Amino acid sequence: xxxxxxxxxxxxxGVGGTLVANLLSRDLGRDVRVTVVDxxxxxxxxxxxxxxxxGEASGxxxxxxxxxxxxxxxxxxVDGAETIDRxxxxxxxxxxxxxxxxxxxxxxxxxxxxxxVPGMSNGESGAGGHHFYSLExxxxxxxxxxxxxxxxxxxxxxxIPYKCPPAPIEFVLMLEDHLRRRGIRKKADIKFLSPLNRAxxxxxxxxxxxxxxxxxxxxxxxxxNVETVDPSAGVVTSLEGEKAEYDLLVLVPPHxxxxxxxxxxxxxxxxxxxxDRSTLEVEGCERVFAMGDATNLPISKSGSTAHFEAPxxxxxxxxxxxxxxxxSSYGGRVMCFLEVGGRKAxxxxxxxxxxxxxxxxxxxxxxxxxMFNRLYWVTVPQGRIPERAVRKEETQ
Amino acid sequence: xxxxxxxxxxxARGMACPGPLMALIGAIREEQVGTVxxxxxxxxxxxxxxxxxxxKAKQELVDVEDADGYVRFVVRKAR
Numbered sequence: 001x002x003x004x005x006x007x008x009x010x011x012x013x014g015v016g017g018t019l020v021a022n023l024l025s026r027d028l029g030r031d032v033r034v035t036v037v038d039x040x041x042x043x044x045x046x047x048x049x050x051x052x053x054x055g056e057a058s059g060x061x062x063x064x065x066x067x068x069x070x071x072x073x074x075x076x077x078v079d080g081a082e083t084i085d086r087x088x089x090x091x092x093x094x095x096x097x098x099x100x101x102x103x104x105x106x107x108x109x110x111x112x113x114x115x116x117v118p119g120m121s122n123g124e125s126g127a128g129g130h131h132f133y134s135l136e137x138x139x140x141x142x143x144x145x146x147x148x149x150x151x152x153x154x155x156x157x158x159x160i161p162y163k164c165p166p167a168p169i170e171f172v173l174m175l176e177d178h179l180r181r182r183g184i185r186k187k188a189d190i191k192f193l194s195p196l197n198r199a200x201x202x203x204x205x206x207x208x209x210x211x212x213x214x215x216x217x218x219x220x221x222x223x224x225n226v227e228t229v230d231p232s233a234g235v236v237t238s239l240e241g242e243k244a245e246y247d248l249l250v251l252v253p254p255h256x257x258x259x260x261x262x263x264x265x266x267x268x269x270x271x272x273x274x275x276d277r278s279t280l281e282v283e284g285c286e287r288v289f290a291m292g293d294a295t296n297l298p299i300s301k302s303g304s305t306a307h308f309e310a311p312x313x314x315x316x317x318x319x320x321x322x323x324x325x326x327x328s329s330y331g332g333r334v335m336c337f338l339e340v341g342g343r344k345a346x347x348x349x350x351x352x353x354x355x356x357x358x359x360x361x362x363x364x365x366x367x368x369x370x371m372f373n374r375l376y377w378v379t380v381p382q383g384r385i386p387e388r389a390v391r392k393e394e395t396q
Numbered sequence: 397x398x399x400x401x402x403x404x405x406x407x408a409r410g411m412a413c414p415g416p417l418m419a420l421i422g423a424i425r426e427e428q429v430g431t432v433x434x435x436x437x438x439x440x441x442x443x444x445x446x447x448x449x450x451x452k453a454k455q456e457l458v459d460v461e462d463a464d465g466y467v468r469f470v471v472r473k474a475r
Contacts, residue, residue, distance in 0.1 A: 160418050195421070196414050197448055203413075203441070239425065240453040241475070267475055270424075273448040298412035 150187030159254030
């Protein structure tokens with residue numbers, strides 16, 4: 001090794017960015033100088049928004065200062081990444097500063113674009129639809145659910161791909177349970193709008209949740225690709241030519257890749273980074289890696305994906321810095337819980353080659369999810385859980 | 397039967413379900429009525445999903461052609 005540390009810039013202080021920075025710093029010590037760039041400097045635990053929307057948790061435990069989650073020898077730039085200059089090997093920041101890099105990790109997440117659906121609001125006005133994909137949106141939805149006394153409820157998905165595929169199903173099942181406990185279930189007509197010919201993208205999970213929805217009296221409208229929302233009439237129309245009326249509308253907004261990706265000319269039509277499914281390198285870009293929601297990989301956009309990708313990215317960069325052949329590869333591993341209401345949940349574990357075989361929902365998986373929610377802050381960002389197991393399984 | 401003039405071809409081979417269907421839906425949103433779109437899919441689920449969706453959406457499935465390791469769906473935007 002030379003005496004000059006390799007410069008690694010990580011764009012995004014979410015699950016993947018934080019973990020990859022900590023792993024590189026821990027494993028390479030003085031041979032690396034890692035800088036995380038994040039526009040807010042606050043790390044959010046997004047799976048918690050679902051619970052906020054249903055009044056089961058406050059927003060307080062969902063945010064931590066990113067600085068507290070990073071190792072002391074990782075630098076944090078609280079700044080927006082504006083563009084990537086690949087030829088110059090520099091990230092240009094909104095403040096006007098520039099960060100040169102030898103290795104770049106792009107983990108900026110995804111962007112909500114409700115404006116792509118005419119009439120849909122970003123949750124500011126309930127009439128144009130609510131969502132729980134931000135804390136503010138989840139709090140407004142919580143108030144709308146609290147004030148709901150009866151009527152037609154639509155829960156749907158306004159674009160694929162979106163973050164945390166089970167979330168809208170979890171929401172509708174938990175909402176049904178919530179209304180039953182409040183004694184107003186019979187006054188509510190609940191329908192789920194799916195863009196596909198089943199409730200959920202993954203067929204095996206659909207086979208598990210659809211009978212539960214049937215038993216709970218939750219209607220399912222399939223092949224309903226949201227085209228417009230008419231807030232004054234309370235009507236959603238689909239590309240397929242159908243209409244659905246609502247008193248309370250909850251729609252997962254369409255997502256796109258982040259602006260820094262698009263403005264740097266790196267994204268595909270949706271703004272996602274074309275990424276090698278095994279090495280996680282951005283196609284055509286040497287020493288540039290992508291992870292988490294920002295990639296175009298045919299796998300869930302979720303924190304779990306980023307959690308399993310981070311050790312692979314860290315290991316490959318560490319090998320390159322050490323001058324050895326990278327050996328780790330990502331096999332598409334994801335693990336996520338799926339709440340079904342009534343304090344029961346199941347778990348989805350899968351990879352590129354193996355679809356999930358979810359177990360029967362039980363209180364055990366619900367408790368596991370709650371424990372994970374609570375332990376997240378002291379485990380995942382620091383690489384304290386499954387990392388060793390991940391490396392063993394992912395390394396081929 | 398004459399050769400079908402395809403205006404836009406989407407190579408969705410290698411995409412997992414529901415990628416090919418969503419790519420078709422995206423193209424239907426963008427194109428004008430009358431446009432003929434071909435989608436190449438290697439995902440087994442497309443064989444049921446794409447014809448079912450075109451029926452529901454009242455689009456016209458013009459042709460389904462088996463090729464080596466993939467299927468080529470040809471759809472005309474009907475409305």
